[in-house]
Amino acid sequence: MAFLRSHIKTIFSALPRIQTRSWSTSSPSYASYGGRHTVTLIPGDGIGPELAASVKEVFRKASVPVDFEDLIISGAISRDPAVLSQAVTSVRRNGVALKGVLSTPLEGPPDSRSLNVHMRVDLDLFANVVHCQTLPGIKARHSDVDIIVIRENTEGEYSGLEHESVPGVVESLKIVTRNKSERIAKFAFDYATRHGRKKVTAIHKANIMKLADGMFLDCCERIAALYPKIEFNNMIVDNTCMQLVSNPHQFDVMVMPNLYGNIVGNLCVGLVGGAGVVSGKNLGHQHAIFEQGARHKAGDIAGQNKANPTGMLLAAADMLDHLGLTPHGSLIAASVKAVIAKGEVKTADMGGNATTGEYVQAVVKEIETTA
Template identity: 30%
Template sequence: MTSSYRITLLPGDGIGPEITAVARQLLDAVSRRHGFSLVYDEQPMGGAAIDATGEPLPASTLEACRAADAVLLAAIGSPQYDSLPRQQRPESGLLGLRAGLGLFANLRPVKIIPALVEASSLKREVIEGVDLLVVRELTGGVYFGTPKGRVEADGHVRAFNTMAYSDFEIDRIARVGFQLAGERSGRLCSVDKANVLDVSQLWRDRVEAIHAEFPAVELSHMYVDNAAMQLVRAPRQFDVLLTSNLFGDILSDEAAMLSGSIGMLPSASLGESGPGLFEPIHGSAPDIAGQDRANPMAMVLSAAMLLRIGLKQEAAAADLELAVERTLAAGFRTGDLMAEGCTQLGCRAMGEQLLAALEA
């Protein structure tokens, strides 16, 4: 009997529909090749949902995501929505989706593809062989803490957010980090600011406590400012980086540039149960939307993570990743990765080359 999986697609805004079309084409091809089927349910989210329904995350979209085996999100956001109240902006829909699906663990792998070593702004000897994983806590910290807001008093305006974590929130993300480190090279570096932040001291205390459950994993701690420096100074020292929500948001985008372009990195957001959310870490790039200039690679690699983690289709995931490596090795590039001697392609043409590499 052929396995069938339900995938909720969230194309979103900007370049989202373009890269979603490429990923869907490749998912269809690789699923046929490996003998399973995918049923898609496309739903509006972000600016597209605001235009259609007046809210960034309609209840029907969240319900469709909950009913899926996995969710594939492209990108959301546009400057045209920046004047809306914060709770009505596209980004609030993303926070709501993470909370609504209970997605507390964000995984962002950074692995240097050999064909792209020269695309990085860092020297070959710095980035060659980099293979690290950022494990970011996703539903706590300063993005979700209360109280938050703005007040006016004595002729001045004051804005405030609260960085807060409870022990159980730290414990569960720490366990994810240790488990993944145990499956990789056995090294976990926990990033905090324990020298000045009480919440970071609790983070460090709890990570130390959970370490007792994983004695085979080597644990180290690093202040976030030093971690930011070390990522560009000597990134090969890292295997798994465990971070809070805010620090992980910043550090994973910094780590993305090791690969030469933020357009190359996928991510997975997971909870204790239910479907995972898979998405590229880049934004919606409204400045190039509709111009066939987007890089679909991160979306395709996110689809590979969906296959591997969300559907347990390891061989299909490996085929997609190999198609990306073969296409780049053949010298095909989108504009963000263009280098001398390479062939520049648009989003659709890159999708065709990826499909050819997959079918080869």
């Protein structure tokens, strides 16, 4: 009998390790108390505090049943492990967070990862999802762009493994694993299925990195075979950037490793209006962090009442939907989009001269009119 169990174990260990778990977006009920939810709020650096204040004002006017646990953390000066531990513990306790950008200094030891990366890894927020969609009222080179960028969020070039083997020669390790590649591919196809999407494109550089990106592409192809109703193709990352600029409409859902996701995601955000207008989310099996789709602190306009709160407000609306507070989230998202469509109140990045406060008040007025 022992030999039989050992033999069966050997057989199963040799089978392809394709994960079949699906990802739920239902409300994390453990964070709800008396009909209210407690959410971790990390304003971050640059314009983050102004954006966080905008969300609080809109939530107050919309009577959103959310209480914020504020954590004042700066990526520029917070290197104390206790600070990171406090943030991670808060998100684990509440299940959900809304976060501004924590800046990452260029200087520092080679093994020091940014607080953003630390949080994503420690909480296993393996999927970054950015919905890049043109909005009526925002000028863009292409109309009717509607792309989902899904980025593996925990490995790749962001592993923080660098060293100088001899003076003048630096080795930077890119870590790609089959388990995590399969997991993000499965997430992308599940997302496409749930949201009625028709095509998934895997982005890679397998022609050069034949082992690392070759394995990622192989994982995507194997997962794609489980979803015959979803069209699948793949594209080399440099060609992808050119194709996005010339013909973005050919893309639907895109899935890719970590670094390519950062680059392609920012490109897509630029196609639809810039960093101020797109929301993003980082999802794991147990926790979620919502933020702007492009991680730019915009320190040059910090404290000047010039920041565009659109992206953060839409991220907050996505967070409410995640919490099961869909009517509140839909009201806020619709009010933001109504202000943009009317075109009467625009911040500088949208071609206007409205202040952050004036824009927020326009959103509030829409909420009061609609509610």
